[in-house]
Amino acid sequence: MGAIIVDGRKIGLSIQDEVAEGVSSLSERGVDAHLAVVIVGEDPASQVYVRNKQRACQRCGIRSTRLELPETANLAAILEVVEELNTDPSVHGILVQSPTPEGVDELEIASSILPEKDVDGFHPMNLGRLVQGDSSGLLPCTPLGVMRMLEHSGAQLAGSKAVILGRSRIVGMPMALMLAQKGVDATVTITHSKSEDIEDICKEADIIVAAMGMPHIVQGSWVKPGSFVVDVGISRVEGGGLAGDVSEEVSEIAGWITPVPGGVGPMTIAMLMSNTLRAAENHNT
Numbered sequence: 715m716g717a718i719i720v721d722g723r724k725i726g727l728s729i730q731d732e733v734a735e736g737v738s739s740l741s742e743r744g745v746d747a748h749l750a751v752v753i754v755g756e757d758p759a760s761q762v763y764v765r766n767k768q769r770a771c772q773r774c775g776i777r778s779t780r781l782e783l784p785e786t787a788n789l790a791a792i793l794e795v796v797e798e799l800n801t802d803p804s805v806h807g808i809l810v811q812s813p814t815p816e817g818v819d820e821l822e823i824a825s826s827i828l829p830e831k832d833v834d835g836f837h838p839m840n841l842g843r844l845v846q847g848d849s850s851g852l853l854p855c856t857p858l859g860v861m862r863m864l865e866h867s868g869a870q871l872a873g874s875k876a877v878i879l880g881r882s883r884i885v886g887m888p889m890a891l892m893l894a895q896k897g898v899d900a901t902v903t904i905t906h907s908k909s910e911d912i913e914d915i916c917k918e919a920d921i922i923v924a925a926m927g928m929p930h931i932v933q934g935s936w937v938k939p940g941s942f943v944v945d946v947g948i949s950r951v952e953g954g955g956l957a958g959d960v961s962e963e964v965s966e967i968a969g970w971i972t973p974v975p976g977g978v979g980p981m982t983i984a985m986l987m988s989n990t991l992r993a994a995e996n997h998n999t
Contacts, residue, residue: 717943717968718867722859725866726980730774733987737775740994747994748777749807749833749986750799754792754818755785760811766983767809774987779805789818793826800828806994807833809986812884821883830996833989836883844891852989857889859981860923860944861898867970869921869942872899877916879932879959880925881906885946889923912936924959934963943968946978 737747749771753764764780771778781795792810799808808831810823824836832840832852840851864871876893880886881904893900900921905912916922916936924932925946937943947959958974965971972978 717965717971719965720863720867720970720972720977722863722972722977722980725863726859726984729862729981729984730770730987733774733776733984733991736991736995740991740998741775743998745994745998746777746804747775747807747991748779748805749809749990750779750781750802750805751809751811752781752783752792752795752799753811754783754787754814757813760813764811767986770983770987771990774991776987776990785815787815787818789822792818792823796823796826800826800831805831806997807831807990809834831993833986833993835888835989841883841888844888847896849892849895852993853892853985854884854888855985855989856885856925856946856978856982857892858985858988859978860889860946861892862985863944863972863978863981864921864942867942869970871921874900874920875918876900876902876921876923877919878902878904878923878925879912879916880927880946882925885923885925889925893921926959928959929957930959930961932960932964934961934967937964937967939967940969941967942970944972944978945974948974948979 740747751764753760768778799805808827814820825838829837829839835852835854843851878886878890890902890904894902903915913936917938919941921942923944927947927949929949929951943960943964945958945960949957951957956975
């Protein structure tokens with residue numbers, strides 16, 4: 715018997731339906747939730763991601779504005795656009811699509827967005843609140859989506875052993891903080907490129923969140939039977955297909971697994987919609 719496939723598309727659409735209701739309620743009060751997306755350059759993957767976000771906005775009834783800058787745009791030019799959006803009272807959420815051109819400091823961009831409009835959840839103030847155990851700020855979309863998938867699937871979190879593969883500021887670190895929050899109460903281990911005996915560490919895990927961006931690195935021998943395996947990684951492989959960090963054989967061992975594609979990706983977009991609604995509500999309270 716194989717693992718239960720956790721359908722991120724289905725759960726994500728359910729969340730978008732909830733968001734649409736909230737957006738409609740705001741609209742009745744004269745407030746139109748508004749997300750502005752800044753995209754720099756012509757990166758094909760970024761173009762796809764932005765289109766998917768715009769489609770989700772349309773489905774939820776969120777007004778979306780797309781601002782395009784050339785590949786040659788420097789940090790100052792991007793910050794100028796961000797500042798215009800910061801001061802625009804009609805804009806509730808701001809997102810600068812990653813990756814930005816080489817040499818552009820994404821941390822500085824994240825820090826320049828007003829925390830209350832930071833729907834990506836990357837501003838130091840929002841991440842700092844999370845470190846303090848305060849989830850009242852806007853939270854990073856991908857780990858927030860993973861939490862919703864775990865909760866939706868009825869995963870036992872309190873007292874569980876969770877292993878996070880990867881320590882990025884976008885996924886790994888905030889994921890660890892969310893799982894360790896008081897009230898969630900998982901025991902969390904973070905592994906990275908310098909960690910030793912990763913396979914043995916994973917064998918003890920009730921929950922594995924793989925976010926390394928290395929195709930099929932997580933093998934069946936790494937996984938405890940019945941565990942919950944979340945595959946955040948997504949890479950383009952030879953032949954043009956997409957692959958996650960988790961090998962196919964894991965689905966015969968784990969109790970639950972998220973697919974690639976169709977798992978974490980749609981949840982990330984759903985939580986972006988949720989964050990935009992939350993930002994609009996907070997702006998108008």
